[in-house]
Amino acid sequence: MSLTFLLLAVALLCALSFVFGRQRAIALSGGRFSNLHSLPVHYGTYTALWCGLPALALLIVWYALQGPVTNALVISDLPVEITSDPGQLSLAMNAISLIAADHGQHLDVAPEVVEAGNRLAILHTISNTALIVVLLCVALTGLSLSYRKIVADMRARNNVERIVRYLMIGCSAIAILSTVGIVFSLLFEALHFFSKVNPLEFLFGLEWSPQTAIRADQVASDGSFGMIPLFAGTLLITLIAMLVAVPIGLFSAIYMGEYASPMFRAWAKPALEILAGVPTVVYGFFAALTVAPFLRDTGATLGLSVSSESALAAGLVMGVMIIPFVSSLSDDVMSQVPQSLRDGSYGLGATKSETIRHVIFPAALPGIVGAILLAVSRAIGETMIVVMAAGLAANLTANPLQAVTTVTVQIVTLLVGDQEFDSAKTLSAFALGLVLFLVTLGLNVFALKFVQKYREKYD
Amino acid sequence: MAVVTADAMTNAPHTRGKSKMAARDLDLFYGDAQALFNVDLDVMEREVTALIGPSGCGKSTFLRCLNRMNDTIDGVTISGKVTLDDRDIYDKIIDVVQLRARIGMVFQKPNPFPKSIFDNVAYGPRIHGLVNSRDELDEIVMTSLEKAGLLKEVKDRLASPATGLSGGQQQRLCIARAVAVSPEVILMDEPCSALDPIATAKVEELIDELRSNYTIVIVTHSMQQAARVSQRTAFFHLGKLVEVGETDQIFTNPRDERTKGYITGRFG
Ligand SMILES: Nc1ncnc2c1ncn2[C@@H]1O[C@H](COP(=O)(O)OP(=O)(O)O)[C@@H](O)[C@H]1O
Ligand SMILES: [Mg+2]
Numbered sequence: 001m002s003l004t005f006l007l008l009a010v011a012l013l014c015a016l017s018f019v020f021g022r023q024r025a026i027a028l029s030g031g032r033f034s035n036l037h038s039l040p041v042h043y044g045t046y047t048a049l050w051c052g053l054p055a056l057a058l059l060i061v062w063y064a065l066q067g068p069v070t071n072a073l074v075i076s077d078l079p080v081e082i083t084s085d086p087g088q089l090s091l092a093m094n095a096i097s098l099i100a101a102d103h104g105q106h107l108d109v110a111p112e113v114v115e116a117g118n119r120l121a122i123l124h125t126i127s128n129t130a131l132i133v134v135l136l137c138v139a140l141t142g143l144s145l146s147y148r149k150i151v152a153d154m155r156a157r158n159n160v161e162r163i164v165r166y167l168m169i170g171c172s173a174i175a176i177l178s179t180v181g182i183v184f185s186l187l188f189e190a191l192h193f194f195s196k197v198n199p200l201e202f203l204f205g206l207e208w209s210p211q212t213a214i215r216a217d218q219v220a221s222d223g224s225f226g227m228i229p230l231f232a233g234t235l236l237i238t239l240i241a242m243l244v245a246v247p248i249g250l251f252s253a254i255y256m257g258e259y260a261s262p263m264f265r266a267w268a269k270p271a272l273e274i275l276a277g278v279p280t281v282v283y284g285f286f287a288a289l290t291v292a293p294f295l296r297d298t299g300a301t302l303g304l305s306v307s308s309e310s311a312l313a314a315g316l317v318m319g320v321m322i323i324p325f326v327s328s329l330s331d332d333v334m335s336q337v338p339q340s341l342r343d344g345s346y347g348l349g350a351t352k353s354e355t356i357r358h359v360i361f362p363a364a365l366p367g368i369v370g371a372i373l374l375a376v377s378r379a380i381g382e383t384m385i386v387v388m389a390a391g392l393a394a395n396l397t398a399n400p401l402q403a404v405t406t407v408t409v410q411i412v413t414l415l416v417g418d419q420e421f422d423s424a425k426t427l428s429a430f431a432l433g434l435v436l437f438l439v440t441l442g443l444n445v446f447a448l449k450f451v452q453k454y455r456e457k458y459d
Numbered sequence: 460m461a462v463v464t465a466d467a468m469t470n471a472p473h474t475r476g477k478s479k480m481a482a483r484d485l486d487l488f489y490g491d492a493q494a495l496f497n498v499d500l501d502v503m504e505r506e507v508t509a510l511i512g513p514s515g516c517g518k519s520t521f522l523r524c525l526n527r528m529n530d531t532i533d534g535v536t537i538s539g540k541v542t543l544d545d546r547d548i549y550d551k552i553i554d555v556v557q558l559r560a561r562i563g564m565v566f567q568k569p570n571p572f573p574k575s576i577f578d579n580v581a582y583g584p585r586i587h588g589l590v591n592s593r594d595e596l597d598e599i600v601m602t603s604l605e606k607a608g609l610l611k612e613v614k615d616r617l618a619s620p621a622t623g624l625s626g627g628q629q630q631r632l633c634i635a636r637a638v639a640v641s642p643e644v645i646l647m648d649e650p651c652s653a654l655d656p657i658a659t660a661k662v663e664e665l666i667d668e669l670r671s672n673y674t675i676v677i678v679t680h681s682m683q684q685a686a687r688v689s690q691r692t693a694f695f696h697l698g699k700l701v702e703v704g705e706t707d708q709i710f711t712n713p714r715d716e717r718t719k720g721y722i723t724g725r726f727g
Contacts, residue, residue, distance in 0.1 A: 262533060340570035344633070346531055347564035348583040348640060349556045358582065363573045 006059060006132065010139060014052040017143045021047030021150060028152045038157035046156040049163050050146035055139040062131050070123040074116045082112070096120055186437060189430035196424040197225045202431060204228065208394035208405075210414060210425045225428050227435065229396040233311065233404030237386060238379040240315025240400055241322055245379075246372055248319075249326025256327070257334050258356055269328075276324035284388035287317035292389055295401075304401060309391030312400040318385050326375050333367030333451070334360055366450050373447035377440040383408040407432050479504040479674045480525060480644060485539035487520055487529065494520045498539070498700045500693055502644070507666060507675045509689035509706065511682060513721065516695040518678040519567075522646050525676065526562040527555050543644070560587050563637030565647040569629035571621035571636075576613050579621045579632055580604060583640035599639055607635035608665050627658025634665065638673075645669065647677040651684065663688050682722055686710050694718045 022044030029035045036043075074096060075083060082092050092113050098104040099117025150156070194202070205226015252272070256265055292313035299306030306312070337360050345355040361368075391403035392413060414429040480502040487495035495517050502508050502525075510518045520529070527548060529535045541548050548558055560583070571579050580600045583589075590596040600617075604610040609631045613624070621632055630650055637645055647666070651659040666675060666688050679685050685692050686706060693703040694715070702715045713719045 338570070340566060340568055341572060343528065343531070343564075343566060344570040344572065344636075345582070347526065347528060347559060347566070348586070348636065349559035350582075350586050351556055354586050358586070359572050 003063075006135060010052055010055045010059070010135070013055070013136075013139045013143065014048045017051040017147070018044040018048040020143070020147055021045075024147060024150050025156070028150065035152055037153045037155050038160075042156040042160050043150050043154075045160045046163075047143060047146045047150070049160065051139050051143040053163070054142050055135055058135060058138050059131075062127075062134075066124075066127050066131075070120060070127060073123060074120050077119070078116055079112055082110075092116075100124060183437070186430055186434050189427055190434040193424060193427035193431045196427065197431075201225065202227055202428075206396060208410070210410075210428055223425060225424065225431075227407070227432060229394040230405060230407045230410055230432065231435075232396055232398075233390070233394070234380055234406040234408075236311050236398065236400060236404055237315045237318060237390060237406060238376060240312060241318035241379045242372070242376060244316055244319025245322035245326050245375060249323045249375075250330055250368070252323070253327040253331040253334060254356060254361075257331050258352060258360070269331075272324045272327060275320075276328070278321075280321060280382065280384040281388075283317050283321045284384045287313050287385055287389035291317055299401065306401045307391070307403040309389060309393075309403045310401050311390060311404045314386050314390040315400065317389065318379055318382055321382070321385065322375050322379055325378060326371055329371035329374065330364070330368045333364045333371065336367070337363045366453055370447040370449075370451035373443050373450065377443035377447070380443070381408065381436065381440050383412060387412055407436050411436075476503040476506055478502065479544065480676075481540075481542045481545075482521070482524065483540040483542075485521075485524060485537070485541065487517075487524060488536045489532075490534045494698050495524070496697075496699045500700055500703060502674060502676055503691060504674050505670060505672070506691060507670050507677060507689040509685035509692045510676065510678045510695060511680070511685050511692060511721070512695035512701075514680065517698040518695050519648050520698075521695065522648055522676060522678050525644070525646055526559050526564055528559075528564065530555060560640050561642055562644040562646060563640060563642035565630070565633050565637055565645065565650050567649045568653050569626055569633055571624070571629050571632050573620065573622055575618045576621045576624070576632060577617040580635050580639050583636060587640055589640065603635040603639040604632075606638050606669070607631045608661065608668075609635055625658070627654050627661060630654060630658070630662060631665065634662070634669075638669070642673065644674045644676065647675065649678050649680060652680065659684075682710070694721060696721070 022040045025036055025038075025040040025043035026033075029040070033039065071093065075089070075093075078089075078092065082088050092109070095104060095107050095109045095113050096117040097120070098107060099114060100120035102121070104114070104117055202225050205224060206228050207224045207226045208229045210223050210225060256268060256272075260268065288309075292308055292310060295310055295313050296306045296308050341359050341363060342355055345359045350358070386406045386409050390406055390409060392405050392409065393403045394405050394410075395402055397404060411429045411432050414425060414432075419426045478501040482498050482500045485495055485498040486493065498521060500521075510522065512518055523529045524537065524541055525548075529537065537549065543558070543561065546553070572582065574582075577600055580603050581596055584596060584599050590599060601610060601614075604613065609628060612628060613632075621629065624632060630653070634645075634650075650666075651662050654662065663684065666677065669675060677685075677688065689706045691703065692706045692709040694701045694709065694713075694717070696717050702709065702713060702718045704714075709718065710722060713722060
């Protein structure tokens with residue numbers, strides 16, 4: 001019996017309960033809804049919720065417990081020789097599940113295991129059948145209990161309100177808990193890493209070469225995990241990107257907000273927003289295939305040696321990517337500067353550019369700073385463009401014509417391919433991720449504070 | 460008490476002073492909607508002219524024609540003539556920026572810039588290059604604040620933000636800001652509508668003092684205020700100038716039924 005069918009059945013029952021509950025309320029009202037405490041639709045919703053929610057909860061719990069319980073039952077019947085050895089046990093369990101799922105015909109295993117597999121299949125069938133029965137019972141019980149509770153002055157509306165509130169609390173709890181869970185797993189894996197590598201070496205080391213020996217007999221270095229070159233690379237590329245994005249974004253925002261005719265604005269703004277919707281991987285191959293070779297060739301004609309994966313190429317393209325971000329945020333803050341300030345300035349005989357420079361821009365400055373900080377945190381976390389265009393060489397350099405690498409690029413390369421989960425190399429990705437997370441979090445909090453402070457001023 | 464003559468209605472030069480600004484045959488459209496119809500009005504030098512009328516009748520619109528603030532609104536078309544000292548201000552050779560330096564404006568809601576008190580007043584002189592030294596600038600700021608009756612209250616906190624002042628102080632700061640560029644005409648659009656009675660009284664007193672040096676046009680929704688501060692009053696209705704004359708005459712002996720209805724409170 002499939003899950004889809006069960007869900008459909010529950011949904012159908014809910015719909016029925018809704019109709020029943022509503023009908024009963026209407027019947028009780030004797031034609032005048034004002035005799036009821038709530039509207040008929042509230043009574044319907046009330047019965048539907050009482051029918052559906054307990055059934056859904058049961059479904060979730062049942063599916064969570066079914067696997068462990070049936071497995072435990074099967075294991076308890078296996079001979080001790082198999083259960084005593086964890087390795088053998090896990091092999092046997094694999095075979096058992098395959099047999100139970102009817103894919104085990106070609107397996108060459110002990111007869112006990114085959115028997116256990118068949119038993120597991122039977123257990124699953126029993127469990128599924130029981131589920132259907134219990135589920136329907138629960139749903140129908142919920143339906144009949146709530147149906148019978150309906151009387152004219154029952155506060156169905158308030159009850160529904162309360163149930164819905166709990167549902168919403170549940171949803172926000174899931175959102176918050178999963179975030180917290182991710183942060184904590186990041187934290188614990190990073191701590192695990194720091195038990196292998198000195199945190200001071202990680203934070204202040206000048207060399208990054210994470211290759212370590214995977215097997216004891218392999219010849220390899222110990223690896224060094226100094227993150228400074230990665231952060232320097234990240235900052236260099238971010239700096240280049242901001243040098244591109246801030247002036248262009250800001251000036252285009254000023255033009256759009258203050259000078260452009262409504263007609264031009266009407267199509268230019270959406271156009272900019274489309275630019276924001278280009279997938280970063282597209283920017284990435286643009287950087288790697290067009291901009292980087294162009295820079296290298298130009299450099300060659302000028303007698304400069306430009307590496308074919310230069311920080312400059314990645315930074316320039318990342319800057320272009322961030323332009324719409326800067327321009328739409330700063331356009332927002334500048335358009336929030338009240339018209340009365342513009343009028344005041346024009347009324348004194350100021351020109352447009354004087355008004356912008358001396359009144360609008362200073363008034364919007366906190367918001368613009370906030371926008372720029374948000375853009376910086378975007379740039380620091382950006383991955384795709386740098387993976388494709390910035391290269392892997394962990395050079396500690398301030399020369400934008402050389403190849404550098406970034407924190408995000410290293411995280412990707414550390415985790416791509418077959419990895420041993422426990423090695424310092426793999427774990428270092430979590431430490432890098434944690435640092436990246438803290439930096440962008442700090443920037444975001446700071447930026448939002450700035451923007452908030454600005455908002456208060458004109459409310 | 461002036462005798463009510465046809466002169467007042469046709470805006471013949473007034474006996475008390477000479478006409479500083481004049482509107483002739485002024486029509487204004489917001490897009491397709493006409494907001495002003497055929498307005499003819501003289502503003503006398505060194506007098507306060509009050510514009511009254513029910514809300515939406517075009518007082519602000521007319522006021523904004525006098526310093527071309529309507530230029531900043533999209534879709535406004537104007538026909539007719541507005542003169543300052545007999546020069547058409549809508550003439551192509553007129554520089555709006557210089558024009559607005561000669562005709563200052565004070566708005567309904569106090570709108571100090573989010574800068575220090577000093578910088579607010581210094582804003583105009585700085586952008587127009589009226590000063591050559593810091594001392595001159597200090598001088599202008601001080602005298603402007605003095606003229607606006609604000610100096611005593613703020614002289615110890617010139618560097619603090621103007622937005623920290625009370626509403627009445629902010630409005631007087633805006634007047635000081637306008638005065639600092641030495642305009643010839645000051646336009647005020649309901650300058651007291653956001654102020655409490657005490658602040659209002661102070662601003663009215665100030666307007667009366669400024670009259671000796673400046674030509675003032677004030678929009679007001681309060682007839683008492685018009686009676687208190689103005690020498691001439693113009694009554695607008697539905698975008699038309701219905702009647703203009705000496706304030707005493709308008710309030711005691713209006714010629715038009717609509718004016719009479721408005722000032723006796725029958726509509727508006
Ligand atoms: N920016 C504008 N765009 C379109 N119509 C406007 C605009 N400003 C004012 N109006 C219209 O012009 C008429 C006169 O408005 P206004 O001059 O503000 O009146 P008042 O100041 O006498 O209350 C009103 O009908 C108003 O709706
Ligand atoms: Mg108005």
